[in-house]
């Protein structure tokens with residue numbers, strides 16, 4: 001059985017075709033600059049790249065091109081569209097309505113429409129991808145898999161903000177959390193590596209990429225996470241400020257005479273690692289600036305990031321009444337031994353000790369704690385696409401049983 005996974009943004013679209021018999025990725029690709037000059041599709045099959053540069057005017061055009069690329073006699077991987085058993089779509093926001101993945105039908109599309117106000121930049125693009133697929137692959141079952149769903153198990157005291165309660169009841173303002181598929185995948189994999197039942201574990205998963213979030217997972221369920229109503233809350237990120245004193249917002253708006261859009265732009269696109277370092281939002285550039293050029297602000301940005309992550313690990317240990325495993329994942333978590341070491345340095349009081357030799361690892365799953373560390377520290381490669389594909393298959397199997 002093959003599942004096509006679609007992750008649709010406003011001007012880009014990532015896709016992957018997965019063989020569900022062995023979890024193998026058969027093809028993966030990226031459509032960039034949809035509806036813009038210089039649009040293109042890049043597909044990789046068996047290590048070979050196939051690039052098409054042509055005008056891709058909308059999401060339907062992008063899906064049409066993906067289908068053609070997958071079917072291409074020379075560069076493709078399938079002979080007939082019917083080989084694709086189902087399509088799994090990543091949907092960023094499922095609100096409170098969707099605590100689990102669902103098969104897409106008309107009623108679900110209405111439900112997704114209701115969630116647009118919670119994620120105005122993301123959900124419409126996700127829905128464009130779904131609409132395009134339903135036109136071009138009308139006979140293929142499709143599922144929606146949500147970034148927020150995994151966190152719907154959080155207790156009320158964790159997800160309600162101490163604001164007037166009617167902001168929750170009338171506007172849906174509460175903590176939702178994001179990166180759910182990644183936290184779910186790496187926690188399950190961690191339990192497997194630790195040889196323990198996830199239902200008996202307390203885990204802290206650190207998804208550290210351009211966007212970063214930490215999650216406390218008790219007995220297999222998310223009980224707390226650092227991103228909130230939007231993906232702006234939590235640790236400092238590539239360009240996002242993370243949690244700050246909310247009064248700063250009104251203060252800078254008044255002092256600098258900013259519009260809502262300008263203030264939002266500062267917090268979402270000009271802050272975090274980029275804002276403090278003034279160098280880049282990419283950790284690799286900032287690490288080079290700090291190490292080679294002795295750039296003090298670059299070092300400060302790294303210090304702030306690692307310190308924030310460390311404080312979340314401390315807080316979440318308290319929230320769960322202990323911790324058995326700390327997991328690092330995503331671009332930075334999987335590839336930067338230096339960042340992992342800096343975050344874990346000083347966590348000995350919890351019983352977490354990183355092994356500097358084992359920590360020198362990238363590109364594979366590994367345990368990086370010392371043999372006598374009570375808490376296991378692990379690096380795990382995330383695979384959000386596989387979570388989407390697995391959920392999709394589970395749903396179609398259930399549907400036809």
Ligand code: AMP
Pocket residue numbers: 208209210211238281282283284285330331332333335336
């Ligand atoms: P993601 O959003 O998961 O793709 O992660 C992107 C982030 O991971 C960027 O800040 C990259 O700089 C960082 N990253 C990727 N590879 C490395 C590496 N080898 N060393 C340090 N940071 C890395």
